[in-house]
Amino acid sequence: MALAELVDHVIGVDPDRDRITAAVVCSKTQGELASRVFPTTARGYGQALRWAAPYTTEGRRAWSIESTGSYGAGLAAALAAKGEFVIEFDHPSTRSAKDGAKSDSLDAVRAAREILGRTSWATPRSRGAREGLRTLITARDSAKLVRVAAINVLKALVVTAPVDLCEELRGRPLMALVARCQRLRPDTATDPEYAATKLSLRSTANRVRQLTDECRELELAMIPLVRSMAPALLDEPGIGVLIAAQILVSWSHPGRCRDEAAFARLGGVAPLEATSGQTQTRHRLSRGGDRQLNC
Structure with a gap:
């Protein structure tokens, strides 16, 4: 079942270091209802949630947030703590607008529209002890x-x-x-x-x-x-x-990977066709992952 059948609205979010740009999109028409910019602070996250309320129905809305592992991590955690339906908008389409237009507002709308047609999605990485482990791994790798x-x-x-x-x-x-x-x-x-x-x-x-x-x-x-x-x-x-x-840290929690294929890509054990010319159909392991399936 596609996400569009489960929710009435999706709030797409394009985060940056100092601000987040949010856009409300209707699931049926995919039309943009409103957009606004908020600071990346606890107060700003609360403002974003209150701003979205009049345009959406509680329990029938989803937040599609890009970069939940970096600039969008704070908003994703704040929304999850409030019981909101939060989706990690991973692997956006590389197709750009016909006229080449690009802005934070357009990226936020894209994050909402592209997620609507998906039948599976990932939820952001859980925090707490896992986030502590991630920081230790990052420091140790450095x-x-x-x-x-x-x-x-x-x-x-x-x-x-x-x-x-x-x-x-x-x-x-x-x-x-x-x-x-x-x-x-x-x-x-x-x-x-x-x-x-x-x-x-x-x-x-x-x-x-x-x-x-x-x-x-x-x-x-x-x-x-x-x-x-x-x-x-x-x-x-x-x-x-x-x-x-x-x-x-990579697995984090049930729902982190969209499906079994994504989990196989994450573990580096997904089969990848490697057939050429007269060579019979064979497969090798995809160690580097895949834009379409990697979580």
């Missing part, structure tokens, strides 16, 4: 990227170091190399190349150590959250805290 870059710099410095220093450091396991470089003491009275190289090695090693400790601290903070939400998950073979945390 620290890991910087750590990998620092490790690459450290190894490059070893390769280009003076011969005797290079021979002393080369071949050591990573953390043993870090520990040794942290103990280097530049002596400005000696060769300036040695002094500068030792200082660079020590500084980079300190950075690697700090980021390693930071990643470990964030991972440890994930464990109680994972155990509180899915205590049996960490007992499964091959599932550690990082994988468990990502599963809980």
Whole structure:
């Protein structure tokens, strides 16, 4: 059953950093009834709900919000707390208006009209402990990227170091190399190349150590959250805290994925046809997802 048969009106929302643009669309005619801009504050979210009330029927309206994982997260959470029917407007059509027109108001109307014809839809990611896990994953991924870059710099410095220093450091396991470089003491009275190289090695090693400790601290903070939400998950073979945390954040809750196909895309196990020429019909796994089915 299409959404248009379940609700009388859809409020499409195009969010931005400082404001949200909402537009009320009639389900039967797909005509725009009203539109307005509100600030991205708790007061602004309340104003949006009160503004939509005269144009819609409570219990027979839906909110189609774009970017519920970023700019639209605050509004989605505020509406969900009030018991509103909130839909995550994912994968909008790339078709633009014939005259090339584009504005926040037009995007809000599009978010409402495009969702009306769908027979399945996703609801925004739940917050609470899951949102806490998401922030920990984001911070840990950021620290890991910087750590990998620092490790690459450290190894490059070893390769280009003076011969005797290079021979002393080369071949050591990573953390043993870090520990040794942290103990280097530049002596400005000696060769300036040695002094500068030792200082660079020590500084980079300190950075690697700090980021390693930071990643470990964030991972440890994930464990109680994972155990509180899915205590049996960490007992499964091959599932550690990082994988468990990502599963809980990506899946989030029943209704997060529109259908089984979307869930298969999310897990990277959806079959994708890979037939060419005389090759018989075969399939491979779609690891990268799909615009039409990925949730």
